[in-house]
Amino acid sequence: MRLQLRNAGRAWLLALGLFASAAVAQAQDRIDIARQAETRTFGTPPISHTLPAFAFHGLQPDLVNYTTNRSRFCTMSGCVYEAPVQLPAGAVITQIALEACDTNPSGRLEADLWRVGLPDGAPALHARATTGDNSATPGCGVFQAALSPHLIVDNFNDVYFIHVTIFGDNPMTRFLAVRVMYNLQVSAGPATATFNDVPPGHPFFRFIEALVDAGVTSGCSVSPPLYCPDQPVTRGQMAVFLSRALGLHFSP
Numbered sequence: 001m002r003l004q005l006r007n008a009g010r011a012w013l014l015a016l017g018l019f020a021s022a023a024v025a026q027a028q029d030r031i032d033i034a035r036q037a038e039t040r041t042f043g044t045p046p047i048s049h050t051l052p053a054f055a056f057h058g059l060q061p062d063l064v065n066y067t068t069n070r071s072r073f074c075t076m077s078g079c080v081y082e083a084p085v086q087l088p089a090g091a092v093i094t095q096i097a098l099e100a101c102d103t104n105p106s107g108r109l110e111a112d113l114w115r116v117g118l119p120d121g122a123p124a125l126h127a128r129a130t131t132g133d134n135s136a137t138p139g140c141g142v143f144q145a146a147l148s149p150h151l152i153v154d155n156f157n158d159v160y161f162i163h164v165t166i167f168g169d170n171p172m173t174r175f176l177a178v179r180v181m182y183n184l185q186v187s188a189g190p191a192t193a194t195f196n197d198v199p200p201g202h203p204f205f206r207f208i209e210a211l212v213d214a215g216v217t218s219g220c221s222v223s224p225p226l227y228c229p230d231q232p233v234t235r236g237q238m239a240v241f242l243s244r245a246l247g248l249h250f251s252p
Contacts, residue, residue: 046094046181049087051162053176056081073174074166077107085160091182093151095127100175101140102131107168111178115151115158126151153182186210195219195227204229216244
């Protein structure tokens with residue numbers, strides 16, 4: 001009887017361990033998906049905004065397919081996938097990169113960056129990253145295309161999206177992600193200064209005006225309007241600047 005209970009206990013512990021391992025694997029899988037959904041790599045410019053394959057929607061019905069590694073592929077040669085691109089206003093787009101596999105001699109992939117003017121502007125093609133013509137079989141890799149001239153993001157007047165076209169009807173011709181590389185920049189200052197002590201000729205004029213326009217600072221005096229650019233910043237003021245600039249918040 002004791003032996004049966006001991007064996008039953010071991011079986012229960014083994015089942016619990018397998019369940020825990022499966023739960024951890026599923027949790028890690030969800031974490032990996034979340035990381036792939038939005039990848040912004042800071043540090044050395046440019047910044048990289050990643051659109052994973054599952055962020056794209058097929059423009060033809062019944063052609064949206066997954067492989068085991070979350071890639072997109074076609075069941076009919078010449079299908080198109082599309083995803084919107086949302087980047088910070090004023091950012092300078094420098095290049096796009098297509099992460100894909102093309103081991104099929106009769107297939108290729110193309111990733112196009114398009115801009116459409118609002119409300120009824122004509123679409124404009126700005127860059128195309130491709131795996132090459134049908135005779136090339138470069139295998140799996142990252143295929144880049146530079147923008148010349150660079151494109152400045154104008155979210156007020158334009159919208160941006162990526163088209164991926166797959167010429168091939170099997171999982172050998174597939175894509176995993178498209179990356180948009182861009183650099184952030186500070187806008188030029190306005191014609192009229194906000195603060196009396198920071199005129200347009202001041203070396204920090206456009207940077208201070210950018211903070212004012214973003215709501216990060218309101219200066220050190222309202223009447224007269226002053227910024228006090230040469231005064232030291234306290235730890236409390238630094239907390240206000242950083243919290244407003246980063247949009248920090250907490251759940252009650």
